[in-house]
Amino acid sequence: MPPAAAEPLTPERILETTEDVLRRFGPTKATVVDVARALGVSHGSVYRHFPSKAALREAVTDRWLAKSVVALEEITSASSGSAPSKLESWLEALFEAKRHKAGDDPELFATYIVLLDENSDVVDRHLTELIDQLARIIAEGVDAGTLAAADVPAAARAVFDATGRFHDPQYAADWLSPTIFAEFEAVTSLIIRGLRA
């Protein structure tokens, strides 16, 4: 991407370029100066949007995690579909999003594994958001009488924990296994059966 200083320098442009720079130089070597150079601006201009290298790395991590949340939010807030089938679709969509992140661009994925480690607050917020979506689906099922849960937030957390093998990046290598879909299916149906009213 050639420098294009004439375009307005938005946070989104900075974050896109930061991702490019991280992919090219790796998470240990990439600097704010590299990002500024790729954008054709001074590093001061980047700092006006992100006050430190840490803030920039945090924001790019947040953006990466947020990408999969949009599709999951659509499933969560859909007005049609029963809660058990929403739950199944939601878990499938989460697994698919994670597999694509890991498989489509393995170098960028490896970079983000490093960033996730150093930005545990961002990760915690992301996980809380996902578990909140699960809680909304389960609460809807409890109201409709299709699901049963004495403690909805605890049940949401349990569903998330029980499916960790299919979304925790620590297991990314397992996602290439030829039996992974059958294993996902077995865990998902066990859990949904466990929640049925």
Next chain:
Amino acid sequence: MPPAAAEPLTPERILETTEDVLRRFGPTKATVVDVARALGVSHGSVYRHFPSKAALREAVTDRWLAKSVVALEEITSASSGSAPSKLESWLEALFEAKRHKAGDDPELFATYIVLLDENSDVVDRHLTELIDQLARIIAEGVDAGTLAAADVPAAARAVFDATGRFHDPQYAADWLSPTIFAEFEAVTSLIIRGLRA
């Protein structure tokens, strides 16, 4: 432990000493010569029982993993108790064994994490053994009409996968969390509910 070359040099004595040596020197530095020296024997005597350093490391890993299997096998083959309550006891015993390994001797645990990584065949055999025990409990429940599973080995695998957060050493840091027991309880009861006939 002082050298005691007069005692017979059994594989078990060599493995015990290997564990001591690994704990003291760490997994990267410990050598067969260190083990022989601690035993007061020549390294040739050690090689008569374990033909290579790799074989010795594999055997010590196997021994470490096998320790928790004995208690789990007792639960599996007990003649009293319903399958759902056996399943619960088995999962509790597995979690307890793993927590103790991680918490009681963190240095040795860190050493074994390295050994597990280099002995994936040993780990696979161990996991297969555990999943086979789960399958026996589930099959017993299906026979007695207390549990339902169309495919018993797949259900056993699903139970194991769904409880990974409470036995996979990757999650050892989480086991110190004050909420971990409530989370374990929530996942376990969800799964057992999902298997009930």
